[in-house]
Amino acid sequence: MANAYYVLPENNIVKLNKTETKHLRVTRACIGERLLGLDGKGNIYTFELTGLNKEEARGKIIEQNKVEHDSRVVAIAIAATKWPSLRIALEKATELGVDKIEIFHSDRSVARFDDRKIEKIKKVIRESSKQCLNPFFPKLEVTSSLNEDTEYLDIILDPSGTEPKNIIETLSNKTRIRIIVGPEGGFNQEELDKLKKTGHLMSLGKRILRVETAVIVSLAYVNLAFNRL
Template sequence: MNLILLRPDELAAAEAGSHRAVLADRRLQHLREVLRARAGDEVGVGVEGGAIGRATVVALDAHAAELQVRLSEPPPPALDVTLALALPRPPTLRKVLQQATALGVKRFALFRAERVERSYFSSHGLHATAIAEDLRLGLEQARDTIVPTVEIHPEHFGRFVRERLPALSEGRSLLVAHPGAPTPCPRAPIGPATLMVGPEGGFIPAEVAALAQVAQAIDLGPRILRVETAVVALLARLSP
């Protein structure tokens, strides 16, 4: 955790130019056990949807931490890449949400493909509280405060491509990561983009054919990577 992320409702006015916040959850545990903070120490903080800055630990014990918060800087710029991801198994989804959020992604779309298990759409990992926690962990890692949006599209793949994908890619380059594609993934930002990543095992031929009508297929090279690794490699190439 490189940032103590606060909710707006946790801030109370204090001295001029500062706020007060009291923590009594896992952030308190992090302050005590990882940072080993003491009264008088400073830590990085930010408020969801707002600025980042520094906080002084005013008081700290086993039950709560009181912080004096000063917010002075904007969060880092977002990565203008929408990530459309064939819903992976729950442990992989957690990794992708955290890592892609840390890299600056602000919009996720989780969709169904032939090689996606239907049971994944009823997993605990898709509950709003679980998704929110993974997004917060990614933001805290990257010292960011702007919470991404996550859309879930359980409809058939063909319907997703016809009815949902146009809105996700409007005004943006649409890239589909697929092993063996003739075009390598760009190694620099290309402007606003929507990046599609398939399931473990890849898209089936019919899905590849459908996407070929609307998107540019790109390749990462001869190595076959796990979804969480491929996502990080692709986003790193498209980042400034």
């Protein structure tokens, strides 16, 4: 069960939408109970449940803590991949406090995304944020090809890359990092040549890691380098 609820704050009250209200009912929450709320923008609320019906719930704010965001932005760009892998990657990237998740289409990607799938993705991110008490819900962007964003230092995961220790050492004075994870079959040579021009290739070792494992391990390394735990 989640450790917090997604809430919409309004003066000294919080409102819970239909989905959150349903969760609240499943947990048999009672009027008067104290609960934790997140608005996804850095605030953690302690609220007392004051109203609960089928459609919505509300509570009185008892305490509000604003978590300050550090000066870094960490993004992860994942080539569209099959749902079981992607679901774990989304959940874990959120647990590890990533600021933005980009999902892009690469030459060897097999998965396609329609609106229903995007809703499913958003739900996983929100549920994971509530579970792990991440006060900043990661932004989501689903694109047909990888965004060229020159503000980021790109780290591309590839077996031909440098070992993590060397890459991590170069990160300390950077503020915007994007990790790029290719599809199951890897990037094709053309994609790789283009990516190499502006980013650094990093190898995660001699074993073949699944997409979701590569996401977790690389984010763990960046968090360690940034002391961002």
